[in-house]
Amino acid sequence: MTPAARYRSAAEILDRIAAGEPAERALTGWARGARFAGSKDRAAVRDHVFDALRRWRSAAVSGGGEGGRAVILGLLRLNGIDPDTVFTGEGHAPAPLSAAERAEGNAPEGRAAWDLPDWLCDRLAASWGPEAGTIAEALRHRAPVTLRVNTLRADLAAARRMLEADGIETATNPLSPTALTVTANARRVAGSAAYRAGHVELQDAASQAVSDLVPLPAGARVLDLCAGGGGKTLALAARLGGGPVTAWDADRGRMRDLPGRAERAGAEVGLPASPEGLFDVVLTDVPCSGSGAWRRAPEAKWRLTETRLAELHRLQDGILDRATTLLRPGGTLVYATCSVLSDENDARIDTFLARHDGWRCTLRRNFLPDQAGDGFFTAHLMRE
């Protein structure tokens, strides 16, 4: 495909997403019908679609319309690319711009430049005051690719050497001693020897920092109550010298890859039908808006509603309440979200403390999205 034809495909996919189709499904649907597209074409089209989703609102203002074609036009303008080099009408390129398209479009200003719906601009401003604009700006750009070195298999230097042998360059990351930011050839990670042998896992650096903060006395009994794919389960198991860690999730299907991942990593992970007994540490990495990681899943910021966010608050409170019944006296209840909205973070801890007598919060920590890692929040709760 020519570079211009890739933009045209991206515009068509954006139309499907705007009509309500989930982004991943729209991309797969397109790829199935695009036998002519090679792997580089698919990757480039995907990048255009995700860039547009991250900056939909500002690109729509800049392009003068909400449709895929206008959003791509706006994105080109925002990126300083002359639209006439793409909208040529030649081959499979998008048709040339009309006079109206040339005349339409403005520089995005104010909240349009935040690339969030108005109500979320308000929530972010209420959470962070003057810092909110910087956070919104960080969410408009691509996230770094970050690895966790699995200390059960390799140390940092050995993992870096092994990655280098596959042409993957990395830099150390200030958020965690196990984190490496990929600086070149990130697309090679999944096929690399280091990844296949379990020496590294893909994991955001702030997510690793949240696991690093969990107090783990020797021999601690640890329950990951919202284990999902097991990113934090495996990080905690590595800190325990191999585990064991008990993993559970309300949706068991989310943990389907965990046994294979644990084996590859050399970690012992128990997957009981329901968690039994009392634990020294219960981690609740609760379902949330994902706002701290919207640069990885940008569609979510346009689809989230106030009703859904309120539902998430109830779910988060319910999971915290359940965790209290699984924690031994003196143990630590760890709360975590990948959100930058205070309603999902401080407010959940404050209402927990108001609901439960005799508990105190021993740690609260926010991580904001930046070049090192995603936005995260964690808090530690103990019964007095």
Ligand SMILES: C[S@@+](CC[C@H](N)C(=O)[O-])C[C@H]1O[C@@H](n2cnc3c(N)ncnc32)[C@H](O)[C@@H]1O
């Ligand atoms: C943020 S994800 C977990 C990510 C995972 N800890 C990791 O680091 O890869 C939240 C998980 O909570 C699960 N979940 C939803 N409701 C739950 C509930 N009531 N109890 C436990 N887990 C729940 C979801 O299925 C989802 O897998």
